[in-house]
Amino acid sequence: MSPGRRILDFELASTPEERAFQRRLSDFLDRELTEEVRRQHPLDLGLGPEGREFMRRLGAAGFLGIGWPEQYGGVGGSIAMEIILSQEFARREAYLPNSVARLMAGPVILRHGSERMKCEFLPRIAAGEVEFGLGYTEPPAGSDLAAMQMRAVRDGEYYIINGQKVFNTQSHFADYHWLAARTDVDAPRHRAISLFVVDQRAPGITINPIHTLGGERTNAVFYDDVKVHESRLVGEPNRGFYYMIEAIEHERLMLSQNIRLRNFLDRLTNYMRTALRDGAPLAKHPAARQRLARMEAELEAALCFEAHALFLLREGKTIESEGTVVKLVGSELRQRFAYDALDILGAFGRLEEGSKWAPLMGEAARMSRATVIETIGGGTSEVLRNVVAYRGLRLPRDP
Numbered sequence: 217m218s219p220g221r222r223i224l225d226f227e228l229a230s231t232p233e234e235r236a237f238q239r240r241l242s243d244f245l246d247r248e249l250t251e252e253v254r255r256q257h258p259l260d261l262g263l264g265p266e267g268r269e270f271m272r273r274l275g276a277a278g279f280l281g282i283g284w285p286e287q288y289g290g291v292g293g294s295i296a297m298e299i300i301l302s303q304e305f306a307r308r309e310a311y312l313p314n315s316v317a318r319l320m321a322g323p324v325i326l327r328h329g330s331e332r333m334k335c336e337f338l339p340r341i342a343a344g345e346v347e348f349g350l351g352y353t354e355p356p357a358g359s360d361l362a363a364m365q366m367r368a369v370r371d372g373e374y375y376i377i378n379g380q381k382v383f384n385t386q387s388h389f390a391d392y393h394w395l396a397a398r399t400d401v402d403a404p405r406h407r408a409i410s411l412f413v414v415d416q417r418a419p420g421i422t423i424n425p426i427h428t429l430g431g432e433r434t435n436a437v438f439y440d441d442v443k444v445h446e447s448r449l450v451g452e453p454n455r456g457f458y459y460m461i462e463a464i465e466h467e468r469l470m471l472s473q474n475i476r477l478r479n480f481l482d483r484l485t486n487y488m489r490t491a492l493r494d495g496a497p498l499a500k501h502p503a504a505r506q507r508l509a510r511m512e513a514e515l516e517a518a519l520c521f522e523a524h525a526l527f528l529l530r531e532g533k534t535i536e537s538e539g540t541v542v543k544l545v546g547s548e549l550r551q552r553f554a555y556d557a558l559d560i561l562g563a564f565g566r567l568e569e570g571s572k573w574a575p576l577m578g579e580a581a582r583m584s585r586a587t588v589i590e591t592i593g594g595g596t597s598e599v600l601r602n603v604v605a606y607r608g609l610r611l612p613r614d615p
């Protein structure tokens with residue numbers, strides 16, 4: 217058992233209710249999490265019928281809407297339960313569905329949305345009935361989101377939205393677009409952006425696929441005079457940028473989950489125990505052993521960073537840049553893991569799933585392609601290092 221697991225088991229689930237929650241969740245996942253559902257998200261096939269059904273069951277069993285008031289379909293509960301939920305999925309190498317709705321849209325609507333919006337969306341998110349897609353990035357505005365150009369212009373009780381988003385990953389299967397657009401051209405750029413909830417299939421929206429190296433589908437999304445009712449404006453106009461960054465450390469932390477790598481490392485270690493390289497046991501190959509041991513040490517270090525940040529969150533402390541550190545360290549580690557594994561496995565490691573000669577069913581090859589996005593999405597490594605420099609180390613904001 218890894219130290220990460222010990223810390224999480226004994227400190228995060230510290231009350232009888234939390235331990236009962238963890239047991240109930242574990243039983244639920246043993247019963248309901250099929251291999252088919254588990255693989256939908258990593259391969260980013262979108263939420264197919266099995267995934268949707270699984271999400272609804274998760275909601276019906278009371279595992280979504282943790283910490284939200286019951287009047288909005290929430291189930292109460294502590295931040296520790298939310299952490300347990302995400303860690304339990306990570307341990308099973310499964311992706312918890314609907315992260316945009318659970319971690320971004322839901323909490324912002326709860327804090328800033330109108331009563332009408334809360335009643336319309338929160339119960340359906342908590343019931344696992346609706347999926348949201350993230351609509352922030354544009355061709356000129358990725359790291360620098362305040363540079364976005366998409367315009368939402370007021371027209372009576374509607375907003376008319378025009379412009380283009382890019383890399384909007386869930387748009388081809390989401391029900392709603394969690395959309396940021398410029399609502400003021402004269403104000404300073406951080407005070408000119410608003411958030412909207414848009415029906416993803418509204419007239420005027422075109423969704424074009426972008427297929428990535430990792431096999432994941434993402435999308436370019438075009439808005440052409442899309443009419444959105446003012447009731448779909450989230451909170452106050454021109455406050456969207458602040459809403460977006462409000463909970464960013466929390467999101468980065470909850471989306472990290474380095475424990476995922478533990479199972480992969482175990483599979484690689486087991487493979488090394490039995491495989492041969494040039495007729496000799498791979499387990500005795502000096503370079504492979506060194507590499508594997510380094511992976512183990514790096515994983516333990518990453519798990520400690522993560523456990524520390526989760527512990528602060530669990531104790532109700534404000535996290536400053538700890539979520540960013542966890543995302544930065546974990547994403548770079550996942551890439552290194554893939555390349556280290558390829559080195560250990562040798563030429564056969566490059567073979568993809570489906571080849572009878574592919575070690576670990578092509579997992580290292582797949583991982584080396586799929587982890588390219590890790591150091592880009594959710595903030596690039598360069599940008600995150602800047603965040604750690606100014607927020608964590610209190611250096612001046614700009615170099």
Ligand SMILES: Cc1cc2nc3c(=O)[nH]c(=O)nc-3n(C[C@H](O)[C@H](O)[C@H](O)COP(=O)(O)OP(=O)(O)OC[C@H]3O[C@@H](n4cnc5c(N)ncnc54)[C@H](O)[C@@H]3O)c2cc1C
Binds near residue numbers: 352359386596597599
């Ligand atoms: C597969 C994929 C899925 C995605 N899914 C979504 C999604 O669902 N929704 C969504 O809204 N977005 C999504 N994104 C967008 C993602 O968040 C952005 O790609 C990311 O924020 C980087 O923005 P950019 O691509 O415009 O790169 P840029 O911001 O143009 O950066 C280019 C390079 O410059 C560096 N750089 C930029 N600014 C600085 C700085 N200040 N200091 C030092 N270096 C800097 C960056 O690190 C990077 O190396 C996705 C991206 C990909 C690739």
